[in-house]
Amino acid sequence: GQQVQQSPASLVLQEGENAELQCNFSSTATRLQWFYQHPGGRLVSLFYNPSGTKHTGRLTSTTVTNERRSSLHISSSQTTDSGTYFCAIERSSSFSKLVFGQGTSLSVVP
C-alpha cells in the first residue's frame, strides 16, 4: 500500500493566505524530508525534519514521529510559492532510499 500519503492533492490560494500541507506515512521512518519542485522541474530540499518543529522564513515543518505525520505550514503565501511540494521518508531498513509521496500542487494567485 501507499507508504507516504500527502493531502491535499492540490490547493489554490489567494496571495497572503496561509496553507497547511499534510504528510502521513505508514511505515517507520528514520528520516523525513520536505522538497519543493519548481514549475520548471528542479527539486530542492526545504527541510530535513524527522521530529519536532523547524522554521525557515515563512515555512514551518512539524513532525510527530510516533503519530507518523508531518505538516508543512506556509504563511503569507506569495505567487512564487507556486509549485509542487513533496514529502519523502527514508524507511528504517533501507539506507538512503527515499520514498516519496504524490505531492501537493500549490497555486498562489494574485
Next chain:
Amino acid sequence: GGIITQTPKFLIGQEGQKLTLKCQQNFNHDTMYWYRQDSGKGLRLIYYSITENDLQKGDLSEGYDASREKKSSFSLTVTSAQKNEMAVFLCASSNWVSSYEQYFGPGTRLTVL
C-alpha cells in the same frame, strides 16, 4: 557549492530504442541516484550507487541499466524504450554521512514516439 547537470535536457526516442541519460555532479558526493517521475506523481527510485563501483537496484529497476563510471558521473540506460515510459528522469547525489540531504539535477524529459 556545487551543481548537478543532466544531459540531455530533452530526449526523444523510438519505441524499442536503447537510450542513455547522463548525470554529473561536482559536490564530490559519494552516493548518486536515478529517479523517475511520471506526470502528477511522486518520484520512484530506479537505481542508486552508494560509492564509486557500487550499483544498487531501486524499486523500479526493471527495463533499466545503470553505470557509475567514476565518482562524479552516473548514467542510466533505458534498455528498450516503451511508450509508457514518457516521464522525467531526475538524478540526485548525497554525502555518505548525511545521505538524507539529496541534491537534485534539473531532469531529463523523455518522449517515446
